[in-house]
Amino acid sequence: MRVEHQIRAFEQIFKSYDGVQPLHRFLFAYFKKNKQMGSSDRRWANRYIYSFFRLGKALMKEDQLTRLAIADFLCNPTPGLVVETTLPELKDQTGLPVKEKITLIQQHFPAFKLKEVFNFKEQLSEAIDELSFFESYFTQPDLFLRVKANDISQLTKTLKENGVEAITVGPTTLALPNGTRLEQIIPDQKHFQIQDLSSQKTGDLFDPQTWDYWWDCCAASGGKSLLLHDLQPNIQLLVSDVRENSLNNLDERFRDAGLKKYQKKVLDLLLNNEVDLHHYEFDGIVLDAPCSGSGTWGRTPEMLYYFDEHKVSYFSKLQKNIAANVVKYLKDGKPLIYITCSVFKKENEEVVSWLLENLPLKLERVEVIKGYGNKADTMFAARLIKADASNL
Numbered sequence: 118m119r120v121e122h123q124i125r126a127f128e129q130i131f132k133s134y135d136g137v138q139p140l141h142r143f144l145f146a147y148f149k150k151n152k153q154m155g156s157s158d159r160r161w162a163n164r165y166i167y168s169f170f171r172l173g174k175a176l177m178k179e180d181q182l183t184r185l186a187i188a189d190f191l192c193n194p195t196p197g198l199v200v201e202t203t204l205p206e207l208k209d210q211t212g213l214p215v216k217e218k219i220t221l222i223q224q225h226f227p228a229f230k231l232k233e234v235f236n237f238k239e240q241l242s243e244a245i246d247e248l249s250f251f252e253s254y255f256t257q258p259d260l261f262l263r264v265k266a267n268d269i270s271q272l273t274k275t276l277k278e279n280g281v282e283a284i285t286v287g288p289t290t291l292a293l294p295n296g297t298r299l300e301q302i303i304p305d306q307k308h309f310q311i312q313d314l315s316s317q318k319t320g321d322l323f324d325p326q327t328w329d330y331w332w333d334c335c336a337a338s339g340g341k342s343l344l345l346h347d348l349q350p351n352i353q354l355l356v357s358d359v360r361e362n363s364l365n366n367l368d369e370r371f372r373d374a375g376l377k378k379y380q381k382k383v384l385d386l387l388l389n390n391e392v393d394l395h396h397y398e399f400d401g402i403v404l405d406a407p408c409s410g411s412g413t414w415g416r417t418p419e420m421l422y423y424f425d426e427h428k429v430s431y432f433s434k435l436q437k438n439i440a441a442n443v444v445k446y447l448k449d450g451k452p453l454i455y456i457t458c459s460v461f462k463k464e465n466e467e468v469v470s471w472l473l474e475n476l477p478l479k480l481e482r483v484e485v486i487k488g489y490g491n492k493a494d495t496m497f498a499a500r501l502i503k504a505d506a507s508n509l
């Protein structure tokens with residue numbers, strides 16, 4: 118029977134996946150190896166495994182098939198065969214809003230606790246509304262584009278002609294349904310950047326001035342540098358990262374965006390970099406720090422199941438050490454922009470408190486950028502100004 122076939126495919130994937138690599142990468146290799154799976158098999162397997170992880174650790178005492186049916190019910194507006202056969206009493210309710218579906222699940226399964234979807238003891242950052250945040254896991258986040266204001270209407274039109282409804286969420290931001298195959302519609306991606314809405318909003322704290330010299334010190338492939346450059350094209354930039362291969366992807370993106378004045382270095386910011394940096398003094402530093410990524414798990418829900426909470430303390434220590442090593446290259450009176458895509462207090466407010474206590478910094482602005490109401494990631498950003506230590 119078809120439903121049994123779907124369930125077997127789901128079970129085999131679940132059994133062979135151990136959470137070590139990102140699920141999308143694992144599935145890519147898995148489908149390549151299991152060529153007997155047709156496109157419909159792959160689509161259903163994808164839907165089931167992602168929905169399953171979105172349930173986090175809720176109702177762990179229920180059997181796996183019941184949990185799969187509950188997850189599929191909560192995450193999808195149309196019924197799958199698993200819901201039809203395992204929870205037939207709910208199969209006509211799949212089109213209801215998520216909130217109402219949660220209430221139905223609570224009625225059928227009184228042991229269901231929303232907070233077990235995000236089952237971590239670490240405290241969340243204070244500004245986060247827990248229930249809305251937990252609920253957001255049942256909705257797949259959107260795909261966001263950052264577009265030049267002049268290009269937004271043409272891009273919206275092209276997308277529409279190709280059957281994609283883009284929503285304008287700001288003067289330079291479009292939201293698209295996740296899974297939109299952009300590269301097939303617009304192969305030349307020179308006129309926009311794929312960047313989450315909350316990540317775009319971190320730019321509100323940058324405020325770069327003409328001819329400033331900024332350092333994007335954990336640059337990866339340069340998302341924040343491109344944002345800086347769009348805010349103020351006349352700046353000079355140093356971009357660095359510990360991973361050389363991530364920096365390799367950046368040249369083409371920068372060229373396409375017209376970002377020419379930059380220097381690139383591979384630097385491990387846990388080490389002493391005096392030899393490389395002794396003559397540098399920056400007008401601004403963006404520290405987009407390595408973190409748990411817990412604000413982005415709506416896109417990688419496997420983490421709700423596999424994340425090892427002990428890593429939060431590890432990241433917190435790393436963040437403090439990196440910050441301490443970069444602040445010495447900042448001019449007095451100039452900003453350090455500390456950013457994480459974490460929702461944990463230990464990586465956010467607690468790191469900022471530590472920075473204020475231990476480094477010559479004053480807090481100018483701090484914000485939890487809540488993406489859960491906008492189908493976006495949740496991020497944390499603080500703007501800290503370097504003060505002459507004698508004035509503190």
Ligand SMILES: C[S@@+](CC[C@H](N)C(=O)[O-])C[C@H]1O[C@@H](n2cnc3c(N)ncnc32)[C@H](O)[C@@H]1O
Pocket residue numbers: 334335336337338339340341342357358359360363384385386387405406407408439
């Ligand atoms: C959150 S990601 C940066 C994302 C990037 N800024 C963007 O906008 O796409 C954090 C980066 O920190 C880098 N990183 C981790 N440990 C580091 C270290 N010890 N020194 C320098 N960079 C490090 C990682 O390689 C990773 O690329």
